Amino acid sequence: MLGKLRRLNQDASKIALEESERLPSEERRRFLRSGLFTAGGAMVGGALAGIAPKALASTQYPPEIPPWTRSLGAGVVTDPYGVPSPFEKDVIRRNVPWLTADEVSSISFTPLQHLKGIITPNGLFFERHHAGRPEIDPQQHRLMIHGLVDRPIILSMEDLQRFPSVSQINFIECPANGGMEWRGAQLNSLQFLHGMVSCAEWTGVRLSTLLQEVGIKPEGKWLLAEGADGAAMTRSIPMEKALDDVIVAYAQNGEALRREQGYPVRLVVPGWEGNTHVKWLRRLEVGDKPWMQREETSKYTDLMPDGTAHGFTWVMEAKSVITSPCPEMPLKNKGIYQIEGLAWSGRGKVKAVDVSVDGGQNWQQAQLREPVMSKSLTRFALEWKWDGNPALLQSRVIDETGYVQPTLAQLKSVRGTNSIYHKNAIQTWKVNGDGSVVNVQLS
Amino acid sequence: MFSFHKTPRLLASTCCGVILASMPILGAAEPTGYYGYGETPTDEQIAAWDIDVRPDGKGLPEGSGSVDEGMTLFETHCSSCHGAFGEGMGRYPKLAGGEGTLTEDRPEKTVGSYWPYASTLWDYIHRAMPFFAPQSLTDDQVYALTAYVLNLNYIVDADFVANKETLPEVVMPNHDGFTWEDPRPVVNNERCMKDCKEEVTISDSAAGKNLTPSTTGPLDEGITE
Numbered sequence: 163m164l165g166k167l168r169r170l171n172q173d174a175s176k177i178a179l180e181e182s183e184r185l186p187s188e189e190r191r192r193f194l195r196s197g198l199f200t201a202g203g204a205m206v207g208g209a210l211a212g213i214a215p216k217a218l219a220s221t222q223y224p225p226e227i228p229p230w231t232r233s234l235g236a237g238v239v240t241d242p243y244g245v246p247s248p249f250e251k252d253v254i255r256r257n258v259p260w261l262t263a264d265e266v267s268s269i270s271f272t273p274l275q276h277l278k279g280i281i282t283p284n285g286l287f288f289e290r291h292h293a294g295r296p297e298i299d300p301q302q303h304r305l306m307i308h309g310l311v312d313r314p315i316i317l318s319m320e321d322l323q324r325f326p327s328v329s330q331i332n333f334i335e336c337p338a339n340g341g342m343e344w345r346g347a348q349l350n351s352l353q354f355l356h357g358m359v360s361c362a363e364w365t366g367v368r369l370s371t372l373l374q375e376v377g378i379k380p381e382g383k384w385l386l387a388e389g390a391d392g393a394a395m396t397r398s399i400p401m402e403k404a405l406d407d408v409i410v411a412y413a414q415n416g417e418a419l420r421r422e423q424g425y426p427v428r429l430v431v432p433g434w435e436g437n438t439h440v441k442w443l444r445r446l447e448v449g450d451k452p453w454m455q456r457e458e459t460s461k462y463t464d465l466m467p468d469g470t471a472h473g474f475t476w477v478m479e480a481k482s483v484i485t486s487p488c489p490e491m492p493l494k495n496k497g498i499y500q501i502e503g504l505a506w507s508g509r510g511k512v513k514a515v516d517v518s519v520d521g522g523q524n525w526q527q528a529q530l531r532e533p534v535m536s537k538s539l540t541r542f543a544l545e546w547k548w549d550g551n552p553a554l555l556q557s558r559v560i561d562e563t564g565y566v567q568p569t570l571a572q573l574k575s576v577r578g579t580n581s582i583y584h585k586n587a588i589q590t591w592k593v594n595g596d597g598s599v600v601n602v603q604l605s
Numbered sequence: 606m607f608s609f610h611k612t613p614r615l616l617a618s619t620c621c622g623v624i625l626a627s628m629p630i631l632g633a634a635e636p637t638g639y640y641g642y643g644e645t646p647t648d649e650q651i652a653a654w655d656i657d658v659r660p661d662g663k664g665l666p667e668g669s670g671s672v673d674e675g676m677t678l679f680e681t682h683c684s685s686c687h688g689a690f691g692e693g694m695g696r697y698p699k700l701a702g703g704e705g706t707l708t709e710d711r712p713e714k715t716v717g718s719y720w721p722y723a724s725t726l727w728d729y730i731h732r733a734m735p736f737f738a739p740q741s742l743t744d745d746q747v748y749a750l751t752a753y754v755l756n757l758n759y760i761v762d763a764d765f766v767a768n769k770e771t772l773p774e775v776v777m778p779n780h781d782g783f784t785w786e787d788p789r790p791v792v793n794n795e796r797c798m799k800d801c802k803e804e805v806t807i808s809d810s811a812a813g814k815n816l817t818p819s820t821t822g823p824l825d826e827g828i829t830e
Contacts, residue, residue, distance in 0.1 A: 263696035350811035375638035469707035521805035566794040605808035
């Protein structure tokens with residue numbers, strides 16, 4: 163089997179080599195330097211995996227017939243669990259090394275600039291861990307539900323999956339998304355400015371089903387959710403929300419949760435700050451008061467200019483951002499572009515998105531791309547003819563409650579610059595005459 | 606796929622009335638739930654996992670610890686990240702000081718300046734500290750460390766002994782600094798479409814600031830503040 167693959171690869175290499183012999187000498191040298199033919203037998207796993215895009219790009223379109231058309235490709239189960247093309251190697255989660263003390267209690271950002279539609283691929287969903295990503299054996303994992311209930315239970319993951327399941331598409335956003343920018347424009351990147359939001363189809367058991375199964379005592383007004391990680395992360399959730407649309411999720415986009423997303427089971431609390439979506443869920447306790455845990459007192463509270471702080475600010479208010487163009491996706495030359503972006507609201511559906519190309523002096527309503535769902539990312543687009551002059555691009559979402567996304571100046575006038583969390587202001591991208599795009603703030 | 610059941614009562618009225626009639630969400634205890642999956646935990650199983658502590662002291666175990674005992678433990682288990690006096694090392698959290706800074710340009714949110722409840726300190730040390738060996742301390746050790754960190758912040762005297770009676774009595778300096786009802790929306794933007802403002806001024810730009818890690822190629826580890 164391996165020998166056969168190797169032969170196939172060598173054949174492909176031979177064809178490509180013949181191809182290169184037809185190139186002018188300068189280009190041929192560059193082609194050979196790309197290293198394609200030095201790998202030899204080591205190229206098992208895809209005949210073309212090692213072909214450098216740059217070396218081939220200039221020569222492999224019409225009238226040329228490229229080597230991948232004149233050879234056999236890799237067989238089925240070459241990758242038993244499929245992975246992206248090696249040409250997509252830059253599309254990865256990234257972190258900001260200076261932001262946190264270490265990578266165990268830290269955050270990574272989704273590459274929104276590369277994503278299409280509204281679903282975040284599982285391998286690119288942003289990560290936030292407080293004590294690293296645990297490696298949990300689902301056979302050994304248990305979810306205990308107790309407290310002010312009639313019938314406390316311990317559920318195995320098999321037990322959990324016997325309950326009726328629901329699936330729903332919801333975004334999760336860390337309330338610190340964009341939190342580095344209260345004092346000024348620092349980061350020049352869509353990924354680092356807005357990549358603490360992702361969206362997936364979650365499948366699991368409605369929390370109300372489980373609470374019904376254990377029977378809540380009349381005085382049970384709050385729920386404590388606790389993780390099985392080294393932070394044993396906890397949040398208090400009021401019963402009204404717990405019985406509304408929360409799910410105890412074990413699957414994400416059709417497969418088991420990724421470890422980074424709480425494998426084997428997590429809470430999904432639609433529209434609420436990411437920290438409440440407790441991962442690696444091991445325990446749910448019903449009580450009569452909130453627990454005032456570290457995450458809901460010293461963290462995830464919003465410090466106001468007068469020195470007081472707002473706690474229990476769970477809802478992620480409506481927000482939008484233009485994802486193309488952006489600093490990572492500059493314009494190339496004058497002409498027609500589709501300005502595209504993402505909008506979402508923790509209070510329900512996106513009703514409309516407006517786009518400005520002059521820094522908010524004038525606005526045009528963008529098109530919303532279906533599907534438009536409650537507490538989900540929604541994609542919008544507006545066609546724009548760029549005349550080559552500098553422009554200031556902005557998007558502004560209006561959600562179904564009528565809430566209009568604020569400007570940064572409006573938000574700062576109330577919240578000051580020290581509240582860290584819940585910065586949902588309008589983003590401004592400056593398009594320069596050369597097509598480059600820069601993160602700017604307006605006064 | 607996207608149907609929502611607002612409450613179990615709604616569920617009862619729409620699809621499962623028969624089921625819920627025999628299994629009300631608020632009702633007399635039945636031996637098992639409708640589905641009957643899983644096991645009933647023993648008291649010992651519940652006690653072992655039920656580690657949360659509330660401001661009123663609910664959840665605090667027997668045991669105690671003094672400020673002096675806490676100081677020794679702190680040097681061994683905590684000072685490498687938090688500093689000998691809770692001043693914080695590198696980007697690891699500062700635990701003490703910062704009083705009166707919450708309205709300043711650079712507020713320091715510490716246990717003393719910001720945390721509203723002393724119970725949270727016991728709960729968090731017990732569940733998640735030391736960072737590299739969570740849930741490795743005894744209850745007495747957690748009491749002692751709690752007492753020491755409170756003393757570092759001048760909230761309790763040097764002779765303070767923390768236990769399940771004394772800890773809920775501690776009133777934190779910033780206890781009244783929080784509102785626990787979300788006031789938002791607090792900003793009301795108008796949906797203006799034409800001639801919305803007279804001039805546009807750029808107040809700041811990320812251009813030229815060397816703070817952004819690379820967004821192509823391998824992960825960037827070289828950037829420092």
